[in-house]
Amino acid sequence: MPKGTSIAFIGTGVMGRSMTGHLIDAGNELHVHNRTRQKAQPLLDAGARWHASAGEAAAQAEVVITMLGFPKDVEESYLGEGGILARARRGVLLVDMTTSSPFLARRISEEARARGLQALDAPVSGGDIGAREARLVIMAGGDPAAFERALPILSLMGRNIALQGPAGAGQHCKMANQIACAVGMIAWCEALAYARKAGLDPERVHASISGGAAGSWALTNLGPRALKGDFAPGFYVKHIRKDIGIAIASAKEMGLELPGLECARQLYERVSVSGWDELGTQALYRLYVSL
Amino acid sequence: MPKGTSIAFIGTGVMGRSMTGHLIDAGNELHVHNRTRQKAQPLLDAGARWHASAGEAAAQAEVVITMLGFPKDVEESYLGEGGILARARRGVLLVDMTTSSPFLARRISEEARARGLQALDAPVSGGDIGAREARLVIMAGGDPAAFERALPILSLMGRNIALQGPAGAGQHCKMANQIACAVGMIAWCEALAYARKAGLDPERVHASISGGAAGSWALTNLGPRALKGDFAPGFYVKHIRKDIGIAIASAKEMGLELPGLECARQLYERVSVSGWDELGTQALYRLYVSL
Numbered sequence: 001m002p003k004g005t006s007i008a009f010i011g012t013g014v015m016g017r018s019m020t021g022h023l024i025d026a027g028n029e030l031h032v033h034n035r036t037r038q039k040a041q042p043l044l045d046a047g048a049r050w051h052a053s054a055g056e057a058a059a060q061a062e063v064v065i066t067m068l069g070f071p072k073d074v075e076e077s078y079l080g081e082g083g084i085l086a087r088a089r090r091g092v093l094l095v096d097m098t099t100s101s102p103f104l105a106r107r108i109s110e111e112a113r114a115r116g117l118q119a120l121d122a123p124v125s126g127g128d129i130g131a132r133e134a135r136l137v138i139m140a141g142g143d144p145a146a147f148e149r150a151l152p153i154l155s156l157m158g159r160n161i162a163l164q165g166p167a168g169a170g171q172h173c174k175m176a177n178q179i180a181c182a183v184g185m186i187a188w189c190e191a192l193a194y195a196r197k198a199g200l201d202p203e204r205v206h207a208s209i210s211g212g213a214a215g216s217w218a219l220t221n222l223g224p225r226a227l228k229g230d231f232a233p234g235f236y237v238k239h240i241r242k243d244i245g246i247a248i249a250s251a252k253e254m255g256l257e258l259p260g261l262e263c264a265r266q267l268y269e270r271v272s273v274s275g276w277d278e279l280g281t282q283a284l285y286r287l288y289v290s291l
Numbered sequence: 292m293p294k295g296t297s298i299a300f301i302g303t304g305v306m307g308r309s310m311t312g313h314l315i316d317a318g319n320e321l322h323v324h325n326r327t328r329q330k331a332q333p334l335l336d337a338g339a340r341w342h343a344s345a346g347e348a349a350a351q352a353e354v355v356i357t358m359l360g361f362p363k364d365v366e367e368s369y370l371g372e373g374g375i376l377a378r379a380r381r382g383v384l385l386v387d388m389t390t391s392s393p394f395l396a397r398r399i400s401e402e403a404r405a406r407g408l409q410a411l412d413a414p415v416s417g418g419d420i421g422a423r424e425a426r427l428v429i430m431a432g433g434d435p436a437a438f439e440r441a442l443p444i445l446s447l448m449g450r451n452i453a454l455q456g457p458a459g460a461g462q463h464c465k466m467a468n469q470i471a472c473a474v475g476m477i478a479w480c481e482a483l484a485y486a487r488k489a490g491l492d493p494e495r496v497h498a499s500i501s502g503g504a505a506g507s508w509a510l511t512n513l514g515p516r517a518l519k520g521d522f523a524p525g526f527y528v529k530h531i532r533k534d535i536g537i538a539i540a541s542a543k544e545m546g547l548e549l550p551g552l553e554c555a556r557q558l559y560e561r562v563s564v565s566g567w568d569e570l571g572t573q574a575l576y577r578l579y580v581s582l
Binding site: 126139162164179181184186188190198199200204207208213214215235251254256258260263288 | 393416417418421428430451453455456459460463464466467468469470471472473474475477478479480481482483484485486488489490491492495496498499500502503504505506507508509510512526538541542545546547548549550551552554555557558579582
């Protein structure tokens with residue numbers, strides 16, 4: 001992919017803004033759209049062109065990237081009237097980086113193929129910091145040719161980039177990631193809640209257990225925040241709930257029983273009922289402490 | 292604690308043998324007992340003295356260390372007729388390093404105090420490798436004076452050594468560790484089982500997810516073994532089941548609800564029913580694959 005590729009980027013929230021910034025810095029021509037125009041302003045100041053809809057931005061581009069909120073946003077942006085599939089020019093490469101449904105990814109891929117377009121699902125992990133530092137993990141699904149074509153652009157945003165299989169495989173891989181995250185959250189929350197209830201100093205317990213077989217990224221990074229009462233969102237409760245919902249639906253479709261994930265679903269439902277949807281996922285610890 | 296302390300070490304299995312070895316190397320006088328004498332033979336060859344019972348070994352020592360299998364073994368060795376409490380000389384320091392019940396630890400501590408003895412519970416994590424390399428994590432409960440007295444000896448076997456609180460606190464801390472381990476096992480097993488069921492290459496998925504927010508010691512160290520079909524025990528299914536049982540009983544006693552741990556209990560029950568008690572804890576993955 002030569003420099004100066006014309007790229008439409010739809011969804012310039014916290015993640016999308018950083019990612020788009022890297023694409024601009026590398027000399028690409030950016031066409032952006034976002035539900036709230038104001039959030040795109042720093043990119044417009046940096047030279048990106050604003051468009052009133054996803055379809056309109058897509059019509060200007062060789063490559064269309066989406067980074068949206070929920071599967072319904074993805075569905076509407078791609079399949080809605082005047083949307084990306086309707087407006088993109090023949091031969092264009094579509095890359096959905098939203099964490100979304102594997103089945104929707106397959107449907108978009110089939111529709112895209114029927115219209116002479118290439119599609120990839122390529123959700124990411126690494127959060128806002130990974131996006132800012134261009135070291136996202138990117139998990140792709142689609143045809144190898146589409147993946148090869150996307151790779152130079154994806155490489156501007158991430159580091160650990162792999163084609164996991166055909167359309168939907170990127171989303172499936174991301175679901176595997178989210179399953180490990182969601183259930184892993186229960187692991188350390190119950191450990192520290194137990195320690196607290198037993199009258200121990202949870203911070204001292206953390207220092208004893210986080211470096212060994214009980215250790216995890218989440219225990220190391222989220223445990224201390226939760227113990228300090230810091231529930232500010234790195235990753236929102238409402239978003240882990242979305243992902244758990246997609247993964248459970250997908251597992252059900254495949255006839256796979258996931259009791260740990262079902263337990264996480266129920267617990268995060270209770271976190272949500274407590275009114276903590278806008279807190280970070282470590283708010284699960286708060287639930288245990290409040291029981 | 293000067294060199295040449297007379298130490299009784301009860302329980303010279305895989306862990307105990309390595310630990311006793313370090314104590315001998317440091318110039319202490321070791322008195323050992325084990326259910327199976329044969330397992331103590333390398334230590335006897337290295338200069339330790341054999342005794343026919345825990346109580347008999349304890350009668351010779353200034354410090355008594357136990358590293359046994361189950362709480363019932365601990366109870367019998369300490370509280371049984373002619374056991375450690377009955378035979379130890381006044382002023383002796385007792386250190387139970389078995390992973391055992393916090394309530395039993397408190398009971399032993401009280402009995403010990405009544406007999407003019409000092410007692411610590413000091414279970415460990417780090418496994419056979421940690422024991423061999425003298426870098427166990429040691430989680431202690433008891434009086435600060437007893438802890439200070441034990442520290443020079445514990446330092447010969449471990450590195451991250453902390454007094455977590457009064458009698459039983461070491462066991463409580465170890466339970467927190469085991470809760471995180473047991474529930475964390477579900478996290479990565481369900482993630483990789485999902486990936487496999489979705490038709491992805493679980494090893495490629497592992498490479499994408501293990502370095503980020505889904506990452507854990509277990510995913511990194513046990514995931515690849517499970518994917519290769521290697522279920523050889525690092526830590527036995529029967530032992531995680533024992534620990535889950537102690538932690539659930541203890542949580543119930545404290546009125547704490549731990550749905551994730553209850554889920555782990557049920558899953559490892561199924562692993563056990565499958566006949567895999569003698570496999571490593573990563574056999575949980577095999578359960579998901581066999582569903």
